[in-house]
Amino acid sequence: MANMQPSSKITIVGSGVFGISTALWLARSGYHDVTVLDMQATASTAYDPSSGIDSASADLNKIIRFSYDSEVEYQRLATEAAEMWNEWNRDIAASPEDGLPERLRGGDRRLWWNAGLLRISCKSEFSDFELRTLENMESEGIRDFQFKSNDEQDLQRAKERGWAHKLDPCRRQERLGVHKAVLDSTAGFVYAYKSCAWAQHLAVKAGVKMVLGPERGKVTGVSSRDNHPVVSTADGCEHVVDLVVVAGGGWTPSLVPEVRDLLETTAGSVVTVQLPKDRNDLWDKFAPENFPVVTWGMKQDKEVYSFPRDENGVIKIGWRKTKWTNFDEVKGRRISVPKTAHVTEQKETRIPKPALDGIKEYISEILPELVPLGISSTKLCWYTDSIDNSFVIDFVPGRPGIAVCSGGSGHGFKFLPILMREVVKILEGKSQDTVYGQMWKWRSSTSPTRNGLEQAGGRGDGPSVLSKQVMASEADWKFGY
Structure with a gap:
C-alpha cells in the first residue's frame, strides 16, 4: 500500500480503459500529480483502430451487458455504469463542437447505444x-x-x-x-475508441498529464529504489514516483512478471x-x-x-x-x-x-x-x-508502491465510467471496506484448470499456443458457395 497524499507523484502505465479510467478518477479525487505513460499515440489517433493502434481498448465497439449469471456484484456495478454511460451521452450531446475531441465532432455523437x-x-x-x-x-x-x-x-x-x-x-x-x-x-454496445478518447479528454481537463509515444511513453521496466517505485522508459530516463499503477493490458505480465500466476x-x-x-x-x-x-x-x-x-x-x-x-x-x-x-x-x-x-x-x-x-x-x-475471470486490482506483494490494474478477461470495458471509483478506494488502502476490493485482491487458485491459464504447466506448448495453429489466409475469407 502507498501512503497516498494529494501531492503524491503517481504514474499510470497504459492509457487503455483501466489506465485512463484510473487516471480520471484519481484526478477527480483530489490527486494533483497524475501522469499516464503509453507507448502508443492514443491522443493524436483518438484510439482509432484503423490508425494503427494495437490495444483491446482501441477497438471498434464493445458489448454492454448486465447478464452475469450468479455474479450479482458485477451485475450491479454494470447497472450503475449504465447510468454513467447515459450521463456521458447527455454531456457530449450538450457540448459545443469545439469542446469535444475531434473524433466526436459531427454526426451522431452517442458513445452508448441501447x-x-x-x-x-x-x-x-x-x-x-x-x-x-x-x-x-x-x-x-x-x-x-x-x-x-x-x-x-x-x-x-x-x-x-x-x-x-x-x-x-x-x-x-x-x-x-x-x-x-x-x-x-x-x-x-459502445463505440470503444470514441469512449476512450472521451475519457482521455476528461482526464486531461481534470489535470492528468499524458506522455505518449514509443520513446518517452514506452515503459521498459518497473523497479524499486529506497522503497520508491522507479519507472524506466525507452528514452533512457528513470522516473522515481510514489505510486505506479501498471494497467498495460496484454503487456502487464511482461512488466510485472510476478502476476503470471494470476494473469495470462x-x-x-x-x-x-x-x-x-x-x-x-x-x-x-x-x-x-x-x-x-x-x-x-x-x-x-x-x-x-x-x-x-x-x-x-x-x-x-x-x-x-x-x-x-x-x-x-x-x-x-x-x-x-x-x-x-x-x-x-x-x-x-x-x-x-x-x-x-x-x-x-x-x-x-x-x-x-x-x-x-x-x-x-x-x-x-x-x-x-485472470484465473477466475475476475479483475486483479491490488498492490504487488513485496513491492511497495507498485500496483496492478488488469485482468479484464474480456468483460472489463463496460465499466469504463465507474470501475476506477472502486480502484481509488483500493489504492487508498480501503480494500477491506468494499466487496470489490475483496473480489479483486491478489489471490491464488486451487482449481485444476485455472480458467485455462498456464496450459501444460506454463511451458507454452499447450493446445492454444499461436505457433501451433494453422493461420487463415485471405483465400479463406470467401465462402464456398
Whole structure:
C-alpha cells in the first residue's frame, strides 16, 4: 500500500480503459500529480483502430451487458455504469463542437447505444447459464426487461415496448423452424475508441498529464529504489514516483512478471464484414436502430458474437471459444505476450483457421445475407485473462508502491465510467471496506484448470499456443458457395 497524499507523484502505465479510467478518477479525487505513460499515440489517433493502434481498448465497439449469471456484484456495478454511460451521452450531446475531441465532432455523437442484446441458443433449448441468469434477474427486479422468444407474456411486453422487431431479426424461426433466444432490452454496445478518447479528454481537463509515444511513453521496466517505485522508459530516463499503477493490458505480465500466476495474456479472434454503401437493404437491416448485438451459443461451445453495423457500414464479429497465447522468454520466465498487427516486433494480422471457420459457420447460419460479401479483415484482440475471470486490482506483494490494474478477461470495458471509483478506494488502502476490493485482491487458485491459464504447466506448448495453429489466409475469407 502507498501512503497516498494529494501531492503524491503517481504514474499510470497504459492509457487503455483501466489506465485512463484510473487516471480520471484519481484526478477527480483530489490527486494533483497524475501522469499516464503509453507507448502508443492514443491522443493524436483518438484510439482509432484503423490508425494503427494495437490495444483491446482501441477497438471498434464493445458489448454492454448486465447478464452475469450468479455474479450479482458485477451485475450491479454494470447497472450503475449504465447510468454513467447515459450521463456521458447527455454531456457530449450538450457540448459545443469545439469542446469535444475531434473524433466526436459531427454526426451522431452517442458513445452508448441501447440496441439490445439477443442471446441466441445454438440448441433447441436454453442453456443452464441462460436460465440461471433469468432467475437472478428476477430476484434483482429486472426480469421485465428480458424477453424470451417462446414466452407469450414476454412477446406481448416486447411488442408494447417497441422491441418486437429485434426478437428474431435473423428470421431463424422462419428459416430453420426453431429460435430459442432472450432479448435483453437493457443492453447494447459502445463505440470503444470514441469512449476512450472521451475519457482521455476528461482526464486531461481534470489535470492528468499524458506522455505518449514509443520513446518517452514506452515503459521498459518497473523497479524499486529506497522503497520508491522507479519507472524506466525507452528514452533512457528513470522516473522515481510514489505510486505506479501498471494497467498495460496484454503487456502487464511482461512488466510485472510476478502476476503470471494470476494473469495470462490471451487473444480473441475478430473479423469484420464491410457492407456496400449502395445496398440500402443491408444498410437498413443492420443499423443499430433495427438490429441488436447478438451472441450465439455462449456456454454452448460456439461462443460467437456480432454487432450492428457502424456509421461506415462495418460489422464486427468475434469468436471467443479459444483464447490464444503467444509465449516468449521474459526476464527468465515463459510468459505469453501480444503479437499484434503494428506495435510488436513480430507482427500478425491473421487469425487461426478454427476461429475463422467458427465465425463463418455463424455467418452462414445466423447472418446468411453476409455470405456473398465474404470477410473484409481479421485481427487478434490481445487482453489479459485472470484465473477466475475476475479483475486483479491490488498492490504487488513485496513491492511497495507498485500496483496492478488488469485482468479484464474480456468483460472489463463496460465499466469504463465507474470501475476506477472502486480502484481509488483500493489504492487508498480501503480494500477491506468494499466487496470489490475483496473480489479483486491478489489471490491464488486451487482449481485444476485455472480458467485455462498456464496450459501444460506454463511451458507454452499447450493446445492454444499461436505457433501451433494453422493461420487463415485471405483465400479463406470467401465462402464456398
